[in-house]
Structures are given as structure tokens and as C-alpha cells.
Amino acid sequence: METTSHPQSSLGKKLIWFVIILISGGGAGYYYYSTQGSQTAPKKPSPPPQSVVTAKVEERDFPVIIETSGNVISANIVDIRPQVTNIISKVHITEGQEVKAGDILFSLDDRADRANYEKAQALAEDAMRQYNRAEELVKQNFISKASADTALANANSAKSAANAAQVLLSYDTIRSPITGKAGVINVFPGSLVQPGNVVSTTSTAAATTTLGAMVTITQLNPINVQFTVPETYMASLLQLQKSPTGLVVQVQLGNGQKKQGKVFVVDNQVDPSIGAVKVKASLDNSDYALAPGRFVTVTLQTQILKNSLVVPSQAIISSPVSDQIYTVDEENQVTLNKIKVLAQNNGFGVVTGIKPNDRVVVEGKQNLRPGSKVVEANNSANKPTEKKSGP
Numbered sequence: 001m002e003t004t005s006h007p008q009s010s011l012g013k014k015l016i017w018f019v020i021i022l023i024s025g026g027g028a029g030y031y032y033y034s035t036q037g038s039q040t041a042p043k044k045p046s047p048p049p050q051s052v053v054t055a056k057v058e059e060r061d062f063p064v065i066i067e068t069s070g071n072v073i074s075a076n077i078v079d080i081r082p083q084v085t086n087i088i089s090k091v092h093i094t095e096g097q098e099v100k101a102g103d104i105l106f107s108l109d110d111r112a113d114r115a116n117y118e119k120a121q122a123l124a125e126d127a128m129r130q131y132n133r134a135e136e137l138v139k140q141n142f143i144s145k146a147s148a149d150t151a152l153a154n155a156n157s158a159k160s161a162a163n164a165a166q167v168l169l170s171y172d173t174i175r176s177p178i179t180g181k182a183g184v185i186n187v188f189p190g191s192l193v194q195p196g197n198v199v200s201t202t203s204t205a206a207a208t209t210t211l212g213a214m215v216t217i218t219q220l221n222p223i224n225v226q227f228t229v230p231e232t233y234m235a236s237l238l239q240l241q242k243s244p245t246g247l248v249v250q251v252q253l254g255n256g257q258k259k260q261g262k263v264f265v266v267d268n269q270v271d272p273s274i275g276a277v278k279v280k281a282s283l284d285n286s287d288y289a290l291a292p293g294r295f296v297t298v299t300l301q302t303q304i305l306k307n308s309l310v311v312p313s314q315a316i317i318s319s320p321v322s323d324q325i326y327t328v329d330e331e332n333q334v335t336l337n338k339i340k341v342l343a344q345n346n347g348f349g350v351v352t353g354i355k356p357n358d359r360v361v362v363e364g365k366q367n368l369r370p371g372s373k374v375v376e377a378n379n380s381a382n383k384p385t386e387k388k389s390g391p
Helices: 007-040 111-139 145-170 231-241
Strands: 050-056 058-073 077-080 086-091 104-108 173-175 180-182 199-203 208-212 215-218 223-230 248-252 258-271 276-283 295-312 323-328 334-345 348-352 359-363 374-376
Touching (some): 058 334, 111 145, 231 295, 248 276, 295 359
Antiparallel strands (some): 180 215, 248 258, 258 276, 323 359
């Protein structure tokens, strides 16, 4: 039997072997060049240590100071108003004058009231004489004891009427009940005043009516400052108020001037609408720098935290989740620590979550990451320079 060859079959086998050889050579070449490339590729250098400024954690007593706004109020303020209907005969003071308790402010026309008093006084004296005469007659049995008792009742009634007339007469001399400074005077000699809550004075030029007191006397020295403090500080305020030094406050004026005073009352109830308690302090105001109604900034020490861990406030990293702080170990490697801030004032804060004498990063913490290496920024500046000896 004669066999026949198939040239197409042999050609296909050759193509298959060629493809296999080509793939194997390409893989070997890729492996060779990849390994050679990995061996010759340069390693990335580690980043240099970041320059920072650190500070040590202090353990000490820390005063908790709060700053709030308050308003100045007078210790005493009195609106002077008439108690009788009469005409002003004389004004004894000027606007802005300092007056003392008992000084005469206004004199009213007292002629009618003085006459009534003198009449009532005369009747009282006559009634007393009638009673004394009745007592003598009773001893001589000329009149009964009942007649003497009636004379005594008449004498007492006349005396009471005279006292009432004297009180009405005293209303014609208006005196200052407190020591203070007079304000604007709303009445003048010849003005008709009447008892009531308001005194009316009319300006003829503008035909307007001004309602107010005859004058207002305001005590300006000493003066009070009223402010509110969160209710959480109420117990510590009451405790500090009983201390020998008292509870001292400092008031900041607009021109940089400061005044010190002492708290004399902490309210006995908390305002539930704002969760705060009212506090009043008394301050010396001999220079009249403070006036009622003025708003001021009040600084107050509420308590002292004993043996607290104190760090610069600049070292604290605040976030919505928690407060954090970077610490530096002995190998100059930083660690991010979660902390709790208890109080802050005057550039320092009391925290928990770290240890005394730990080094905390104050400046240069913006680009830090946990595990980063750092170097103290002022190390080179603190190193002493060697002096070169000259020839």
C-alpha cells in the first residue's frame, strides 16, 4: 500500500513549536531585566527629621479663671419726687453736684403748712393745760375722774394733730436720702409739683413735655458690677467668698485700665433659662471712670485645680471627635495622644491623658504624623559657639 504525506500537518507543528519557543524566551527576558532593574533601582531616602518646638508638662496648681461680660449698676439710686402739692420756692443744688445724705435739695412754699402746724401746736398746748387743770380739780373733788380722762383724750388728740401738721411741714423741705451725685434737674423755682410717679416739665420753645423725677441721686462710689456665672461654678464661688481674701474680680475698661473689686453677693437661685447665677461685686470708683449702664469685661477666679498637668494651649489640637496632643519620646519620635481638656486660660490648659515631664509639641505640629522623627528647633541656637584663637 502506498502512503501519502501531508505537508500542511508538518507545517502546523513547526508553527506551534515556534510560538512555544518565542513565549519562553520572552518570559526569560522579562524575568532577567525585571530582576536586574530591581537590583539597580535606587532606594528612596527617609525624610529628614521635622523641626519642632517642644515644652515639658508641668505639674502644679492651676487657677480656673473665667471671663464674662457684666454691666455697671449703682449701689443706690433714688428718684426724688414730691409728697405734697406745692410750689417750689428754691433749688439748693446744681446739676451734677455731689450731695450727702441729709442735704437740702429743694424748698417748697411752706407758709400755709407752717401756719397749720403752729395752729395745731397751739391747740395741743392748750389741751394739755386743760388736762393739767382737770387733774388739780379731781384732787379737790370739784370734777369727776371721767372728766379728767376726757381732758386727757383731748390733749392726746391735739398732740397727734400737731405731729401730723409737723410731718406735712417737713415735706416742704426735700432732703437727699443718700450720698451721691445729682443728675438732671427737671424743675425750677415756681414750678408746681404734685405727689405721683411722674413730674412734668414743659418746654415752651418746642411745646413738649418731659416726664421724670425732680432729680435723680445716684451713688457712684463705691459702684457695683453685676454679671452671670455658669451654675457649675456656684459651689466654688460660695466657698471662695468665705476665704480670708474674699472673692476678687477684675474689671477691664475700654481704655486698657483695670479695676479690682470683691464679690459681696452670689444669688441664691439659678436662672433656668440661661443656666447661670447672678453675681454682684463692689468696686472703688473715686475717679468716676465707671457709670451705671456701662458694659465691661469681668475676669473672675472660680477655683484652683490642685496638682494639675499644665501644658501650653498652643500644643492642644482640637477636633470635633476629641482633643489630641503630640508627645516626643527619648528617641525623638512623636506619638499622638488623646487627651481631655479640663480648663484653659492665660495661654495654658489643664489636661489629662499624658504624664508629668512629657515633652509636648508646641510649634511645628501641622505636618506631623504618628511615628515621625523630630528635632528641636532651638537646639542649634542653644549650642555655644567655639571661639577661634587668633594669632
